[in-house]
Amino acid sequence: MSKTFAERRRIVIAHGMSRHDVAVPSDVPLGTTLRHLGLATQPHTALAIGVDGQRIDLSQPPSAAIVEGTLVTVVDLASLTASTESDRMRATAASSLHRAVWLFIAAAALLTVVNGWLDLVVGRNGPLLAEWRALVATVFVAVAFVCVLSSTRYSVGHARVSALTVPPLVAFTAGFTAISPTITAAPHLAVFCGLVAAALAAGLVHLRCVAASPLGATGTLLTVLTILAGMWGLTLLVNWPAAVAAAVAAGAAPLGLRLLPTTCLTVPDGQFIEYEQFSSTRWTVRGRPPEGSQPVRSLSVGGLILNANAQLATGTIIISALPAVMLPVVFRELPDDLVVRIGAIVMSVSIAVALLLGPRVATAGITRWVPRAGAAVVLVELAFTATQVWGDTTLVWLVTILLLMALGIGALTVPISRGVQSMSLSRTADIVEALTTVLALPAALIAANIIAIVQGVVSR
Structure with missing residues (x-):
């Protein structure tokens, strides 16, 4: 008596970190086979993907949907959705905690600056800065360094608001509180030291950002703080009052807002016109035409637009303030x-x-x-x-x-x-x-x- 054997098809099934080399019946639906193997307990939430990236119908037998020796990747959408939701909840909780910590640090820095300003300008002896000025400044330097290290996890375009505000603010507080009220022109010198410290903190944040670019938000913040520190330092050097630096900074704000959009998006000159073909003269003796236009790719264009938007938003906020x-x-x-x-x-x-x-x-x-x-x-x-x-x-x-x-x-x-x-x-x-x-x-x-x-x- 002769026996008939069902035709089988050898395939490789990848599920998570496991790999299965099996020979499955060619006339049985693939979903049934996966369920018997324990790889798809819920067929409606299972997804099978072939080597070409196309989805495989689990209701079809291997003879109609799978080639001999192919690789089938099985994804359990139910477990993936559950893990994604739990990760999202954990990320939300961590973000709320980080936001609370950043707000507390920023509030402490602002209160310290206000207290120091009253101590320097009004002549009131602050309860914190009178005896412990050097210690407070040292503590804020350490806090600023920690803030720089912990707030730079994204690229320049995705830089968190905390990375743009808290480290420079804490560094400004450290430089501001380090100046004693007994020094000549103490308020002017205190603001200058604070701006220098804030510019240094912004520079560290900019350098630590992944794929740092001068077109991004941190570059804009660094540029503005450096200009302000230079203005206050120059007026301090020539023994001019602080009102000159403050007035120039305030009066130049409308002009800065007018010029800001023209500086956000920087594209090579050769991207607009083929100078080698249309230009017959050069603007300098040793000058050379810009390089020709390069292919426009969505990834590079998206990065340019992201950095431009970040620079425009950051520059608008800083200049308006x-x-x-x-x-x-x-x-x-x-x-x-x-x-x-x-x-x-x-x-x-x-x-x-x-x-x-x-x-x-x-x-x-x-x-x-x-x-x-x-x-x-x-x-x-x-x-x-x-x-x-x-x-x-x-x-x-x-x-x-x-x-x-x-x-x-x-x-x-x-x-x-x-x-x-x-x-x-x-x-x-x-x-x-x-x-x-x-x-x-x-x-x-x-x-x-x-x-x-x-x-x-x-x-x-």
Whole structure:
């Protein structure tokens, strides 16, 4: 009596870390075979993938779906989904804990800076910095170093907010608190040391970021902090008041916002035009045409756009916050001079109007509303200084009129940015924005009493 044997097909099944070399019946559905082998307890959640990356139908027998000697990879979607969900929950819990730690460190640094500022400027003996200044500065240096090491896990474009804020802030606190109030020009020197320390921390964060690029967020932060530290150091070197550096930083903010979008995206010149074909002359004797255009790939373009967006968002936040931070320093050192105070008023209103009109063409929420928030803070500071510090009725009325004009301009920018089409309004807004951007820096120099400073330098 003859016996019939079912035809079998030899295949390799990979499941997780295990490998199975089996000969399966060619007429039995593959899902049934996997279930008997214990590799797919739930057929509806099992996924079989062939060597070509295509999904294999488990309801079909191997004779119809699998070639002899092929590799079949089995994935259990149920366990994969469960592990992904648990990993997501653990990541969320860890992120919440890290966020709380970063907020605590940032709050402690801010409180220490406020206490040190009161100690240096107002003359109040701080409860923490009077006897333990060197120890506090050393502790904040160590904390800043730990923050730099623990907050740089992503690339420049994906840099966490904590990596951009906490290490420079803690480093600024360390440099600021290290200066004793008994030193000459202690507030000026303290801010300079804080900015230098913050720039060093930002530089370390930038260097430690994976695939660091000067186009990213950390590069923008490093550039701004380095410029500010240079300005404060130069004014300290030539024995000029701190109001000069603060006024220049605040007055240059509108110009910086205008120039920022043009510096975000850097593409080689040869990407736009084939100079070797269309250019007959060279711009220098030894110059050579740029290299020809390279193939455009989605990965490289995505990286450029990511870095450009990161630089634009970071630069907008930092530059918009500069006037609000620097103007109190300018207002604190204003002399009792009508020209200087008018310059301060013109500077504040010009900065506010420029910050209000600039974002009307912005598309992202950060680039649209952060400058407007900075303009609102500038107007509040100007109103408080005019009413509580100066007390001159004429200046108060002048400030009130200019504030109402600035608020009216700011109110008009909202419907314009939302699609109200008016060529005359757009042209008027362009003219006003250009004028305020140009006037902000000269008015800031007048507010810093640069005329008297230059006269003193020349008369020596």
